[in-house]
Amino acid sequence: MKRIAIALTVNGKAVEVVAEPREHLADLLRGTLMLTGTHIGCEHGVCGACTVEIDGVPQRSCIVHAGSCDGASVRTIEGFADDAVVAALRESFSREHALQCGYCTPGMLVVARDIVLRLPDADEARVREELAGNLCRCTGYRGIVRAVLGVLADRRAGSSRAEPR
Amino acid sequence: MVAGGARPGAGTQSLGPLLNLRLAQPETIADLRHLPDYAGVTRAGDVVRIGAGTTHAAIEDGAVPGRVGEIMATVARRIAYRPVRNRGTIGGSLAHADPAADWIGVLPVLGGSAVAIGPRGERRIPLAGFVTGIFETALAPDELLRAIEVPVLPAEARWGHWKFCRKVGEFSKATACVLAAPGTPPRAVLAALDRPPLVIEDAGALLADPADEAARIVAGLGEMAPWRSALAQAALRHAATAAGAP
Ligand SMILES: Cc1cc2nc3c(=O)[nH]c(=O)nc-3n(C[C@H](O)[C@H](O)[C@H](O)COP(=O)(O)OP(=O)(O)OC[C@H]3O[C@@H](n4cnc5c(N)ncnc54)[C@H](O)[C@@H]3O)c2cc1C
Ligand code: FES
Ligand code: FES
Secondary structure, three states, rough: OEEEEEEEEEEEEEEEEOOOOOOOOOHHHHHHOOOOOOOOOOOOOOOOOOOOEEOOOOEEEHEHHHHOOOEEEOOOOHHHHHHHHHHHHHHHHHOOOOOOOOOHHHHHHHHHHHHHOOOOOHHHHHHHHHHHOOOOOOOOOHHHHHHHHHHHHHHHHHOOOOOOO | OEEEEEEEEOOOOHHHHHHHHHOOOOOOOOEEHHHOOOEEEEOOOEEEEEEEEOHHHHHHHHOOOHHHHHHHHHHHOOOOHHHHOOOEHHHHHHOOOOOOOOHHHHHHHHOOOOEEOOOOEEEEEEEHHHEEEOOOEEEEEEEEEEEEEEEOOOOOOEEEEEEEEEOOOOOEEEEEEEEOOOHHHHHHHEEEEOOEEEEOOHHHHHHHHHHHHHHHHHHHOOOOOHHHHHHHHHHHHHHHHHHHOO
């Protein structure tokens, strides 16, 4: 079977890699590229631990074929180190005890950032609906929901005072 | 490539899990997302053409115009989770024909057709007859689903959709959809049972008397676990009521 040569952008850097024919993106990120912040839970799209941004939107890296990422732009949790929204989320996650073991956290942060940017007016019910695809075995979710709601509220207060985002 | 035996792949949101579980072991996968105009929506006269590669998320965000788009956006938002919807496609969902999937339980009420392409050219398959079995469709092995064409709906069209799942994003345990548009008989579909969707081309009786007619329709499907039968009847009743039944 032929190995697949692919060129993609990962966290802003161009990379050229060779993938196994049946490799999925999560294995490519964790194995070949050593970006182990992306976690693997279920490998069938259900748990959300592997969620990364592909071409600007959150997707499951475990059910995206590596070969289909030729030309794609991928951003993993490591690539959000300098992101202002993720910085705010990190603080509120730690304030609200929104993580314990941290296994779900990289996927939670990618999805939480999407909620904050895409749905600035989301209420608690909507936040819970949007987080339903990310499983956490430790926290019972209340802290996570509060953390996301906290960032949403801060941003709403901030934008009504016309501060820069 | 597909005529040569390659497995089509679109969003791989259904194929990916099958590959990971080794339930599918294709030699080659042809990435359909490279086809020109595979994703995207265009309107020509009274017909909206939705490229098979259009994602659930694009439909959720309003890619389909008009009343039919409002209906489809509501359905799309309840499919799986946003990261799955960002990649999963309407064409992949229809071609996969999982009996519990959402589009196969809604598109038949809209009328319209699936556009298939293959070595013998292009043909149109009515959406009401597209799914022929559990994970089976009217597509030939060397054919691809290229697009879905649905007629535009007048603003007064009323509809009802009822889907039962215990958790957001879970596959449905029973789905019904009813559409009542002026000038044509109301249509209904009952889906997410262990069988292909049941399409009811004239659901006038269901709208007139939801409870009795739902019981009659479900009894006509033969043996069914009591909880399933209760859910299927509830789905039809609720959808009919939302579509304007008394
Ligand atoms: C966690 C999770 C939850 C989900 N929940 C739901 C849900 O609640 N409701 C729901 O409806 N769906 C659900 N899905 C499935 C999702 O909607 C998929 O997007 C969809 O079923 C398949 O679309 P795809 O583009 O990913 O197709 P793929 O996975 O790429 O393909 C699916 C199948 O169709 C074939 N195929 C794809 N495109 C074509 C084509 N154009 N012509 C011919 N054959 C083709 C492929 O060969 C394959 O056999 C869920 C998926 C996941 C991972
Ligand atoms: S590992 Fe990808 S969703 Fe669970
Ligand atoms: S913190 Fe442990 S799984 Fe969420």
